Each structure stands twice: as structure tokens, then as C-alpha cells.
Amino acid sequence: MILEFDLVILVFLVLTAIIALQVKDLLAASMILGVYSLLICLLWAEMGAVDVAFTEAAVGAGVSTVVMIATVFQTRRRSKD
Amino acid sequence: MKLIGGLAVIVTGALLLRASQDFPDWSDPLSPANDSQTSNYFLENAYVDAKTPNVVTVVLGDYRAFDTMFETVVILTAGLAIFAVLGWTQREEVKDSAVLEAVEENPIIGITCRLLVPIIQLFALYVLAHGHYSPGGGFQGGVMFGASFIILALGTGLGSALKRFRDTRALVIGAIGVLLYAGIGFLPMFLGDGPVRNFLDYGALKQILPVDKESMARSHAILGIETGVFITVSAVMFAVYFLLASHGRTKNSL
Numbered sequence: 001m002i003l004e005f006d007l008v009i010l011v012f013l014v015l016t017a018i019i020a021l022q023v024k025d026l027l028a029a030s031m032i033l034g035v036y037s038l039l040i041c042l043l044w045a046e047m048g049a050v051d052v053a054f055t056e057a058a059v060g061a062g063v064s065t066v067v068m069i070a071t072v073f074q075t076r077r078r079s080k081d
Numbered sequence: 082m083k084l085i086g087g088l089a090v091i092v093t094g095a096l097l098l099r100a101s102q103d104f105p106d107w108s109d110p111l112s113p114a115n116d117s118q119t120s121n122y123f124l125e126n127a128y129v130d131a132k133t134p135n136v137v138t139v140v141l142g143d144y145r146a147f148d149t150m151f152e153t154v155v156i157l158t159a160g161l162a163i164f165a166v167l168g169w170t171q172r173e174e175v176k177d178s179a180v181l182e183a184v185e186e187n188p189i190i191g192i193t194c195r196l197l198v199p200i201i202q203l204f205a206l207y208v209l210a211h212g213h214y215s216p217g218g219g220f221q222g223g224v225m226f227g228a229s230f231i232i233l234a235l236g237t238g239l240g241s242a243l244k245r246f247r248d249t250r251a252l253v254i255g256a257i258g259v260l261l262y263a264g265i266g267f268l269p270m271f272l273g274d275g276p277v278r279n280f281l282d283y284g285a286l287k288q289i290l291p292v293d294k295e296s297m298a299r300s301h302a303i304l305g306i307e308t309g310v311f312i313t314v315s316a317v318m319f320a321v322y323f324l325l326a327s328h329g330r331t332k333n334s335l
């Protein structure tokens with residue numbers, strides 16, 4: 001475990017989490033959550049949990065971001081009725 | 082209201098930070114996770130029992146196979162739930178089929194996605210087949226295989242992806258994966274030589290597989306159940322995407 005590497009990742013994790021909450025655009029928020037997943041994946045790979053990191057990269061950063069974006073495109077600000 | 086919310090967040094965060102002091106140090110050999118009997122047994126015997134170097138695969142596919150089976154069922158249930166919410170109420174044909182038609186506005190994106198798909202699928206199959214030796218396995222490979230169809234849908238339109246992966250069959254294929262898993266699990270119970278074997282006790286498959294040791298039979302059976310997981314996960318991933326992207330209005334899903 002490399003301390004400097006960990007510190008950089010953790011600082012960026014907190015930053016991306018705050019940005020994802022603050023940003024008004026839902027599309028941008030889901031992209032930033034994808035970045036968050038990728039950072040967590042880096043952290044796990046670095047701690048030696050390669051299987052978990054692989055799953056996080058495939059599911060968290062890949063498919064769930066796409067699913068969230070697909071959902072964002074289907075939502076409207078106002079209801080139809 | 083904002084003040085109360087902020088206060089709740091700060092108090093919870095402080096509690097969690099306090100609780101994290103009790104965690105054992107990273108890679109502490111005396112921590113409960115590292116010092117327990119089971120984890121030592123797994124580390125020492127995984128290769129002897131299943132002839133598979135990747136301990137994670139052995140724990141997931143053999144020692145904790147029952148757990149993994151129901152994880153697969155959970156994924157299938159998630160796909161069915163999304164279908165039940167989105168696909169059930171709106172059964173009528175789509176009037177404006179813009180969602181489903183292949184809209185290739187930008188040829189560069191379309192062609193790049195088409196070129197990427199076979200490479201991703203090949204890598205997904207490699208991840209599945211090589212899970213015994215390297216990180217990966219059914220879940221990761223299945224997600225990547227499903228993602229290849231999602232890329233096709235994103236780049237060339239949902240309709241052209243649905244031509245290659247029928248929406249009517251996606252959830253059926255997902256159920257077939259679970260059936261394959263449970264079927265391999267049931268086989269040892271009916272291959273009786275001596276005492277009755279347990280559900281998912283692959284050692285008994287020695288009789289029908291061309292191997293001479295029970296450990297090799299376990300290794301092959303792990304590949305079999307990982308294939309079941311792969312089929313379920315890839316089908317459900319794509320089903321979740323096309324149901325969400327088309328508002329559940331694919332032509333006749335299921």
C-alpha cells in the first residue's frame with residue numbers, strides 16, 4: 001500500500017462525491033459517479049483485491065453509468081398530466 | 082430543514098469515523114478475517130481441492146457455490162422486476178418507432194462501435210475461460226458481454242442491437258443460465274456411488290467427466306457454473322438496458 005497514491009485517490013474520491021452532489025445537470029452527475037467508481041476500482045486494485053476491482057470497473061464504472069444515463073434521458077422535469 | 086439534514090450527516094459521519102478506528106490494520110495477520118480457521122483452510126487447500134490457482138474463484142464457485150447461485154438468482158430477479166415495472170403496463174405497439182429504428186447519424190461512431198463489439202466479446206469470453214488463473218469469471222465476463230450489446234445499441238441504434246439479441250428471448254436466456262447452474266448442482270445428487278452427495282458437491286462428477294481425480298472434476302464444474310452465471314448476467318444486463326432505454330416499449334418483450 002503506497003500512502004501517497006492512497007492520499008491522492010481518497011482526496012479525489014471526496015471531491016468527485018461532492019461534485020456529483022453539487023452539479024445541477026443529472027447527466028454530468030452520472031458521469032462523475034462513473035469517475036468515482038473508477039477511483040474506487042483503482043483503490044481496490046492497489047490493495048490487492050483484483051477480483052473486486054475488476055467487478056467494480058465492469059459493473060460500477062461501465063454498465064451502471066450507462067444505465068443511469070439511459071434513465072436520465074427518459075426522465076422529464078415535469079409530469080405529463 | 083437543511084440545517085437538520087446537515088446535522089444528521091455530520092453526526093453520522095463522526096460516528097462512522099469513530100467506528101473506523103476499531104478496524105484492524107491493513108493486512109494485519111491477526112485480524113479476524115485473516116486469522117480465522119476457514120480463511121486459512123481456503124488458502125491452504127484451494128489448490129488441492131479444486132486444482133485452481135485463483136483462490137477467489139474456488140471460494141466463489143466451490144466452497145460458497147450455494148451463495149453464488151442465489152446471487153445469480155438475485156440478478157435474474159432484478160431483470161424481472163425491471164421488466165415488471167416498465168414492460169408490463171405498456172404493451173401496445175410503439176407509434177413513433179424512432180426509439181427502435183437504427184439511427185446512424187454519425188457513421189464514425191457507428192462503425193467504431195461495430196469494430197469494438199467483437200473485440201469486447203472475445204475478451205469477455207477470455208475473462209470467463211481464464212477465471213481459474215487470473216482475476217475474473219462469470220460475473221465480470223458476463224457484464225462485459227452484455228456491455229458489448231449495449232455499445233452496439235448506443236452506437237447504431239437500439240433496433241440494430243435488438244436484431245442481434247431478441248428482446249423476447251433475453252429474460253428466457255437469463256433463466257437458462259440459472260438452470261444450467263442449478264442443473265450442475267443437482268447432478269451430484271443423482272450420481273450415487275456410496276453415500277448420497279450434497280447439492281453442488283462437484284466431486285461426484287468424476288464419473289461423467291473424462292478426469293481421474295475429484296479435484297479436476299471440481300475444476301471443470303466451476304467452469305460450468307461460471308458459464309451459467311455468464312449467460313444470466315449478460316442477458317440481464319442487456320435486458321435492463323433496453324427496457325430502460327425504450328421505456329419498456331420494445332415490440333413485445335417476453
